[in-house]
Amino acid sequence: MPIRPSSRWSKGVGAMARAASPLTALKREFKQKGEEIIDLQAGDPVIWGHINQPLSESLLQAVEEGSHMYPGSTDWFGRLREAISSFERVERGIDCSPKDVILTPGCAAAFNVLHYTLLDRGDEVVCFEPYHYLAAPTSYFSYFGARVVSCLTDESKDWEPDLDELRSRVTDKAKAIFVNSPNNPTGAVYRERLLRDIADIAGEHDLPIISDEIYGLITYDGVEAESTAAVAGDVPVMAISGMSKFFVRPGWRLGYIIFHDPQEKIAEIQDTMRRVATAYGHMTSCIPTPILAAAARIYKGSIETGREMVEELQVRRDFTFKRLNEIEGMSCTKPQGALYAFPRLEEYGEVWKTEEDLLSDLLREEKIALDTGSWYGKSGKWHFRTLILPEVPILEDAYNRLEMFLKRHT
Known part of the structure; x- marks a missing residue:
């Protein structure tokens, strides 16, 4: 007789699958093939070149002092x-x-x-x-x-x-x-x-x-x-x-x-x-x-490095807000904080059944990875989440590709 996992966990496996973005597996497949992806999913500042040098120096100090x-x-x-x-x-x-x-x-x-x-x-x-x-x-x-x-x-x-x-x-x-x-x-x-x-x-x-x-x-x-x-x-x-x-x-x-x-x-x-x-x-x-x-x-020192990063992010937020609202069939409220924008798409129901289908095709054709809005609740339907972390040229390239993709299909 096989030994089974806890019923509390096994019954919840379907719901727990939500802990990974729906497009993550497809994105990983392309990356394993060596495809270059503009990955606008993970809210990780480090990936996009943001650093905090004082923190690195503080960690080196701790290591040198023998904090092991x-x-x-x-x-x-x-x-x-x-x-x-x-x-x-x-x-x-x-x-x-x-x-x-x-x-x-x-x-x-x-x-x-x-x-x-x-x-x-x-x-x-x-x-x-x-x-x-x-x-x-x-x-x-x-x-x-x-x-x-x-x-x-x-x-x-x-x-x-x-x-x-x-x-x-x-x-x-x-x-x-x-x-x-x-x-x-x-x-x-x-x-x-x-x-x-x-x-x-x-x-x-x-x-x-x-x-x-x-x-x-x-x-x-x-x-x-x-x-x-x-x-x-x-x-x-x-x-x-x-x-x-x-x-x-x-x-x-x-x-x-x-x-x-x-x-x-x-x-x-x-x-x-x-x-x-x-x-x-x-x-x-x-x-x-x-x-x-x-x-x-x-935490007892200066936070000036973090404030400088926020100043850089505001420039990227401004570009993101302006550029997304220039794309026909799209609108976006102005983010007042955090690292993301959450634009709304027209319901392209004649071409795609859901925004996940749209974004899957976008990833396949233009190699841009975005998060589906429905992942964040029912009110996220026909939205997607994007990042404001990358430098402006990268964001510009991504949204130019997105705009061409939508024009090609609609």
Whole structure:
């Protein structure tokens, strides 16, 4: 008799397949054949030449100092928590202390630890779509028997959430409300008043907020992305961030959860999550000691390198917004933050059944890889996600090819 895998995982394999973009396999096939692809899928700043030299120097210093022992044998965990709490107070306005910071090996791990701690069978997390949360972090919700409840946003109002729908979607099964600003994939930035309104609704139902703030310091045109944790009042917030984007270190796998809980409404959750994170660290080998040491120094230092990158990105954002809106049959809201644009295509139903079919043909014919909009929720239908990370000549080449492709087929 064969030994079978856990039913909790095997039943969810179909849903978990969403954790990989639908076009990734096709793109990989072309790359294995030596085809040159303009890959506008992964939001990885390093691939497109963005660097953070002070971080590299800090890591070399840690290595030269001999930071090769087990992390638990050092004081770097405590020093990094202290550095992060100070950084978040100054740069994001979050009133937190080192004890409010839980370190994880990457933001994905932060989501994992949070979900393992928070969710039981039948629980619901309410979130706004389109959002990357639907595409990957919730792909294993079936393991818990939990589910995501989606609320729509208004594209004509720069993807602003519908608060009346939010109220209608919160039931007694809800365990949390999820917020992401600046948003992946739309680039929308929620203003302080909107975040306060969302917090008020969460407070009415005694719910915590999960806030993805990894793009919090990547904004354009002088717009500031307020931290939900800084404006939520007495509503508890679990804010997730890390080093992948602004600090240009996705491969370092360093993330964290910050607790804002002035009335200790979720103190038991925080205590349990800290223990879950410790166990998770054992399972994943934790954050390497040299990276802990380097990060602790960087979070206490200057962030000018990151700000210079954002200035470069604004130029590329401006070009992307202008060029996409010049293509017939396409429109795009102006991203106010993050690393992406999320343009809308006309429904080319006579040629393609879905935007995934369109983008598959685009990849085959023009060797341009883009993410399908439906991957980010139903409201992403006939959209695609593209990057603003590459230099302008690369973006120009990609969108010229896209324009010629659409003209050829329509």
